[in-house]
Amino acid sequence: MNSHEVRIHIDSNSDIVTARQKGREIASQLGFTSTDLTLIATAISELARNIVLYAQEGEIILTVAEEGARRGIGVVARDDGPGIIDVERALQEGFSTSRSFGMGLSGVRRLVDDFKIISEVGSGTTVSVKKWK
């Protein structure tokens, strides 16, 4: 199951919809509750929108996550965009540089169980999140 992954290229606002629908589909196959399905789809939507807004293009990679007995869904949002200068600040409540769209990364962090971000100025950003069943 670990080898199972779905990659969605993101470069327009219709890709945001495709990514979140695909994520919902995979999470549904894993047996998540309908509330969790909505949280997962919403998190993917926010991550994909960050790509379109800040990097113009990138990809969303959806995987089945396994750790011991537990299973879940993994979502990686990757881009080669400008990167984030101050990651700590980007994770603060309500922080957003782009015309104050929503809650940004701090909101996504609240929707998932594991949250990791690696960003380098000039070479891009990778956000990896997991939600366990």
Next chain:
Amino acid sequence: MQVPILKQSDYLIASIQAALTDADLLQLRDALVTQVGTFRSRGVIVDVTALDVMDSFAVRTLRDLAHMIRLRGAETVIVGIQPEVAFAMVQLGLTLEGVSTALDLEEGLAYLDKKIKAISSSTKEGRS
């Protein structure tokens, strides 16, 4: 996907049928803000029952839509936010502050009837 807008007496009803892209949402906002003038509507209902995700962009666009329509002299009510969607919105810290909501279309219509009657009677009192 374009959202159909129905005109019913003094109201416009936009019934979202499927997932909307950001561009679709902006198109809906602009269409309603324009049509409120074209049809001299007093109220607008946006039915979001079919939306399985309301992320920051969707919430912001609906909030803007309601505020713009108020500036045009009409009232907006958002109806049909699903329980899971409400949960996700709260988790994400998204609010629809200053925007009226109702459980479903029926409640939304009842709300507008009451609100608009109250507005027109207070205007009459003001004149006398």
